[in-house]
Structure formats: C-alpha cells, structure tokens
Amino acid sequence: MRTIKKDIINKFKLYVSSGKVKFYKRYGMRFVMGKREGSFISDIDGKKQLLNLHCNGGVFNLGHRNRELIEILNNAMKMYDIGNHHLISKPRAELAEYISYLMPEDLNYTIFGVSGGEAIDTAIKIARGYTGKRKIISAKGGYHGHTGLALAAGDKKYREPFNSSSSDFLQVEFNNINSLEEKIDRETAAVIFETIPATLGMPIADNDYFKKVKRICEKNGALLILDEVQSGLGRTGKLWAFEHFDVVPDIVVLGKGLSGGIYPITATIIRKNLEKIFKKDPFIHISTFGGAEPGAVVAKRVLEIVSNESFLKSVNLKSELFSLYFDKLKEKDQGFIKGLRRIGLMMGIELKDDFSGPAMTKAAFDKGVLLVYANNDKSIVQLLPPLTIGEEEIELSFELLEKSVKRAKIIRYLLKIIGGSS
Ligand SMILES: Cc1ncc(COP(=O)(O)O)c(C=O)c1O
Numbered sequence: 001m002r003t004i005k006k007d008i009i010n011k012f013k014l015y016v017s018s019g020k021v022k023f024y025k026r027y028g029m030r031f032v033m034g035k036r037e038g039s040f041i042s043d044i045d046g047k048k049q050l051l052n053l054h055c056n057g058g059v060f061n062l063g064h065r066n067r068e069l070i071e072i073l074n075n076a077m078k079m080y081d082i083g084n085h086h087l088i089s090k091p092r093a094e095l096a097e098y099i100s101y102l103m104p105e106d107l108n109y110t111i112f113g114v115s116g117g118e119a120i121d122t123a124i125k126i127a128r129g130y131t132g133k134r135k136i137i138s139a140k141g142g143y144h145g146h147t148g149l150a151l152a153a154g155d156k157k158y159r160e161p162f163n164s165s166s167s168d169f170l171q172v173e174f175n176n177i178n179s180l181e182e183k184i185d186r187e188t189a190a191v192i193f194e195t196i197p198a199t200l201g202m203p204i205a206d207n208d209y210f211k212k213v214k215r216i217c218e219k220n221g222a223l224l225i226l227d228e229v230q231s232g233l234g235r236t237g238k239l240w241a242f243e244h245f246d247v248v249p250d251i252v253v254l255g256k257g258l259s260g261g262i263y264p265i266t267a268t269i270i271r272k273n274l275e276k277i278f279k280k281d282p283f284i285h286i287s288t289f290g291g292a293e294p295g296a297v298v299a300k301r302v303l304e305i306v307s308n309e310s311f312l313k314s315v316n317l318k319s320e321l322f323s324l325y326f327d328k329l330k331e332k333d334q335g336f337i338k339g340l341r342r343i344g345l346m347m348g349i350e351l352k353d354d355f356s357g358p359a360m361t362k363a364a365f366d367k368g369v370l371l372v373y374a375n376n377d378k379s380i381v382q383l384l385p386p387l388t389i390g391e392e393e394i395e396l397s398f399e400l401l402e403k404s405v406k407r408a409k410i411i412r413y414l415l416k417i418i419g420g421s422s
Pocket residue numbers: 057114115116117118120143144145146194198227228229230255256
C-alpha cells in the first residue's frame with residue numbers, strides 16, 4: 001500500500017499539481033483520501049484517520065457517503081442519465097418546485113448549475129441583464145469562486161494573478177453600512193455578499209445589517225444577491241442563513257451541500273419578475289450538466305432532510321454542545337484561543353494571530369482532525385462539522401482539539417521564526 005500511495009502522490013505531482021504536492025510535503029501532510037464514511041476520512045494506506053470538522057465548506061453536511069443518499073442515487077441511475085438541457089425534465093421541475101416551496105416570498109425560479117462559481121456567475125449575469133447596469137459591489141475578503149464574474153467579485157488576491165480585476169467590481173467593508181453607502185449609486189446592478197463570509201473567518205453581521213443593505217439596494221435600483229453556498233441548507237440552524245437577519249434577497253445561490261457530497265449540483269434562485277429576462281430567448285443561458293437528473297433527485301432528498309424541523313433543532317442543540325465544550329477548552333488556553341464565532345454549526349475559532357490558523361490546521365491534522373484556516377483571515381480556523389455529527393464525536397472532537405492546541409502553540413512558534421505563513 002505504501003508504494004501505491006507513493007505512486008499516487010507522484011502522479012498527482014506530475015499531472016495534477018506539483019505545487020500542492022510541494023506544499024503538503026513541506027508541512028508533513030502526506031495524505032491521500034481513501035475510505036470515507038460519516039464524519040471520518042482515512043488515508044489510502046489506512047494508517048491515518050481524520051475526523052472531518054471542515055466538510056469542504058459544507059459539501060459533507062450530511063456526512064461522507066450518506067447511505068440513504070447513495071441508495072437514492074443508485075435508484076435514480078436505474079432511470080436517468082445526465083438529461084438534456086434543451087428538453088423539459090421531470091427531476092429538474094420537481095426539484096425547482098420544492099426549492100420554490102422552501103424559499104420565502106416570490107423566490108420562485110431556479111437556474112441549475114454544476115459549480116458554485118458558475119451559479120454566482122449566473123446570478124451576476126441575471127442582475128446585470130435585468131437592471132441593464134454593470135456595477136457590482138461585494139465584500140473585501142469575500143469569496144465566491146474562481147470562475148469569471150465570481151472571481152471578479154472576490155478578494156483581490158484571487159483576481160490579480162489572473163488579470164481579472166475590473167473597474168465594474170468594487171469592494172466594501174463587510175458589516176459596515178457607511179462603506180456600502182459610499183460606493184453604491186444608481187449605476188449599481190447588484191450587491192453580492194456571502195450571508196456569513198466563510199473565507200473571511202465567519203464574521204457575523206449585526207442583526208439589522210442586511211435589512212439596511214436591502215433598503216439601500218432598493219433606493220439605488222440594485223439587486224441583493226446572497227451567496228449561501230456554505231451558509232445555506234441548515235448549516236446555521238435555520239434552513240437559510242438570511243432568515244437570521246430578517247431579510248429576503250432578490251437572488252440566492254446554493255451549492256456544496258446541495259450535492260449530498262455525491263453528485264455535483266448548484267442552484268441560482270431568483271425572484272419571479274427576474275425570470276422575464278429569459279422570455280425573449282429562453283436558450284440565452286444554458287448549462288449542459290447543470291441540474292443533471294440523478295443529481296436533481298439527490299438534491300431534493302437533501303432538501304427534505306435539512307428542512308425538517310427536528311433536523312434543524314438538532315443542529316441548534318449540537319451548536320450549544322460545541323459552545324459548552326469550547327468554553328472549557330478556552331479556559332485552559334486563554335492566550336492562544338480568543339473566542340468562537342458561532343451561528344448554528346457555522347463556526348470560526350478565533351486564535352492569537354495570523355500564524356495561529358495555519359499552525360492549528362497542521363497540528364489538528366497531526367492529531368487526527370481535518371480543519372482549515374480562513375484564507376482571508378488566518379487568525380481564524382473554520383469549524384464546519386457534519387450536521388449529522390454525533391454527541392460522542394463532538395466529545396472526541398474536543399479531546400483531539402485540546403491536544404491539537406498544545407501542538408499548535410509549538411508550530412506557531414516555529415512558523416513565526418521561519419516566517420512560514422502569513
Ligand atoms: C461562499 C462560496 N461561494 C462560492 C463558492 C464556489 O463554489 P465552487 O467551488 O463549487 O465553484 C465557494 C467555494 O468554496 C464558496 O465557499
């Protein structure tokens with residue numbers, strides 16, 4: 001098995017990404033995804049197991065290889081293939097109807113995609129097509145994907161190496177109304193924010209922030225797009241994260257967890273009146289694989305599960321349990337651990353400084369936990385356990401996190417000396 005693993009790493013280095021292999025070698029993280037089940041993933045040689053407390057930003061909200069979803073996919077495969085985007089489709093129609101039922105007000109129409117970036121591009125295209133304007137405002141340090149318009153709306157560190165900055169895209173401070181008021185004007189087509197900006201380290205906006213944002217958008221004839229690729233689907237203890245802020249956007253974008261972790265699918269949900277831009281030419285926007293039929297069947301079941309009241313209640317109970325354990329952990333390590341940003345099971349651990357997030361990520365890996373620091377605020381480690389995580393697994397998480405913190409302090413010190421990160 002050792003040579004198989006070595007071979008795979010070598011092939012990855014030669015044919016997928018030499019940079020990634022170099023990075024993981026540097027940090028002593030030789031891991032190739034092998035067996036996976038529920039809250040855990042194992043190295044391909046079976047020698048290391050990681051408790052997944054990141055879930056790839058929510059892809060694995062319902063755990064790895066969720067058995068019910070696999071059965072649903074297997075059954076769907078007996079009937080369906082990708083489908084044909086030129087034709088009318090039963091699974092797409094039924095999924096879109098269900099999304100409309102779960103969304104508030106007249107968020108009635110869904111355009112399906114394959115990736116989150118594609119779904120964000122679609123949202124921005126629709127906003128521009130509908131308003132006839134070009135300007136897009138987003139958050140500094142935000143992240144919406146690596147495709148064209150999504151990239152332009154994200155933080156400059158992702159855009160600049162690819163010459164993708166555009167004077168039509170402006171950035172403002174998140175959760176700062178004055179900053180938005182300074183930049184928005186009648187030329188603005190849309191304001192796009194992640195409801196909880198994950199890559200920025202899960203800052204939680206003031207209660208009335210989004211309401212004010214919506215009002216300012218309306219005053220300027222701009223649409224409000226909320227990116228719920230990570231924060232939607234029950235992650236925050238409510239089905240949609242925007243429900244915490246008493247606001248209804250004009251466009252909502254869903255991704256990651258909608259796939260059930262087994263079949264890629266994303267969705268851009270728009271208010272009924274926005275659909276008129278497709279009336280003249282309904283084929284003006286297409287996605288060959290968007291809303292592929294087996295994926296649509298899986299996504300519908302995902303939505304049934306995460307919208308169930310008792311499921312959402314369990315997310316909130318688990319969130320309280322995380323908070324209780326966290327307080328104990330913090331008591332022991334006041335200097336290194338500063339606090340917990342928490343809304344349901346969308347959490348970010350605030351650490352000492354910008355060296356601490358990378359140090360904690362590496363230390364957690366060594367101790368058997370998969371965590372990822374927030375790339376646009378490296379003092380934060382993102383904490384996104386599966387929504388299906390069990391109580392015993394939560395207890396285990398904190399046993400491992402306590403060990404990780406001890407190790408992280410040493411790694412932080414080393415990183416500081418060699419200037420390894422940040
Ligand atoms: C908030 C948010 N929006 C959009 C995206 C882009 O999704 P994808 O990687 O599927 O293109 C991501 C991916 O991490 C994300 O976290």
